[in-house]
Amino acid sequence: MKRRKFIKNTSLTSIGLAIGASVLNCEENKNKKSHPMTSTKNRVPKAICTWGFVNANARAGEELSKGTKALDASIAGVAVEEENLKNTTVGKGGAPDREGNVTLDACVMDSNGDCGAVVCVENIANVAALAKHVMEDTPHVMLAGEGAEEFGYSKGFEKENLLTEDSKKAWEEWKQSPEYKPIINIENHDTIGMLCIDKDGDIAGACTTSGLSYKMKGRVGDSPIIGSGLFIDNEIGGAVATGMGEEVMKTVGSFLIVELMRNGMSPQEACEEAVHRIVTKNDRYKDFQIAYIAMDKTGEVGAYCIHEGFTYMRYENGINDNVKVDFYNKA
Numbered sequence: 001m002k003r004r005k006f007i008k009n010t011s012l013t014s015i016g017l018a019i020g021a022s023v024l025n026c027e028e029n030k031n032k033k034s035h036p037m038t039s040t041k042n043r044v045p046k047a048i049c050t051w052g053f054v055n056a057n058a059r060a061g062e063e064l065s066k067g068t069k070a071l072d073a074s075i076a077g078v079a080v081e082e083e084n085l086k087n088t089t090v091g092k093g094g095a096p097d098r099e100g101n102v103t104l105d106a107c108v109m110d111s112n113g114d115c116g117a118v119v120c121v122e123n124i125a126n127v128a129a130l131a132k133h134v135m136e137d138t139p140h141v142m143l144a145g146e147g148a149e150e151f152g153y154s155k156g157f158e159k160e161n162l163l164t165e166d167s168k169k170a171w172e173e174w175k176q177s178p179e180y181k182p183i184i185n186i187e188n189h190d191t192i193g194m195l196c197i198d199k200d201g202d203i204a205g206a207c208t209t210s211g212l213s214y215k216m217k218g219r220v221g222d223s224p225i226i227g228s229g230l231f232i233d234n235e236i237g238g239a240v241a242t243g244m245g246e247e248v249m250k251t252v253g254s255f256l257i258v259e260l261m262r263n264g265m266s267p268q269e270a271c272e273e274a275v276h277r278i279v280t281k282n283d284r285y286k287d288f289q290i291a292y293i294a295m296d297k298t299g300e301v302g303a304y305c306i307h308e309g310f311t312y313m314r315y316e317n318g319i320n321d322n323v324k325v326d327f328y329n330k331a
């Protein structure tokens, strides 16, 4: 509590310095570890996810209400979008790379600190579930490309053509003047990142995407990278990212947010600080969107983004709300 007050009364720059120093200070962190958050004031099952993915978040929330654990609820939730043919940024129906290949990235992280990821996977829609298999059934954390795909078939995943007629048509139109230009909040990227806290108060999450539309072949963003697209520490909380993955990776955004919460920031303060780390580096932020959502061990939620237009879903006590998010670029 004292630390929270201290942070609130300190300028952002010095917060960065103070937090940076303490993250590196093993002695201090050792002490913090022995004081996990214990308040239960908001601790009821809760699902949150990036953007307005109403059905996905409702599915996760309903699973949590039935008593499903946080990881399985997250995977069931994001699967709704992985299977939604109308969603051109996640799973089947996702926009392809420049050469017409739909390649998917996903990761999951569980309350016990285990995690799994797959990158550049073709022909399998439910890549978050596949990432869970990597976590549980291999000695590895991440599988890529053909290896991930073959592993998926060995686990019973179906081979499917992920390029729908609509996505193919849009790609063919794009090829007429093939310029790659991120458009803020517009449908050339929109990952679903989800965090769930279950009835036992355990937190887990999943993050799944087809990445940037018309990306270079082989490009992988932040979404399947543990610590960038998603990070969970069940003693502290979790965070997920969406937006320009390259910039999230440079600041290891989700891990940063969880560490900031460990050091006393609220989820809201931590999301804001993670965005500030990006925008203070240079002016390029004017051309791309990045958004974070975070939840701590008490179930408190925070979110922040660079540009207006980002929303997230929050399911709690049977109510599934779409929440508008405050943003940095008010100029």
Ligand code: ASP
Residues within 6 Å of the ligand: 188, 189, 190, 191, 209, 210, 211, 212, 220, 221, 222, 223, 241, 242, 243, 244, 245, 246
């Ligand atoms: N972060 C994703 C990526 O860079 C895209 C997004 O979330 O919009 O692949």
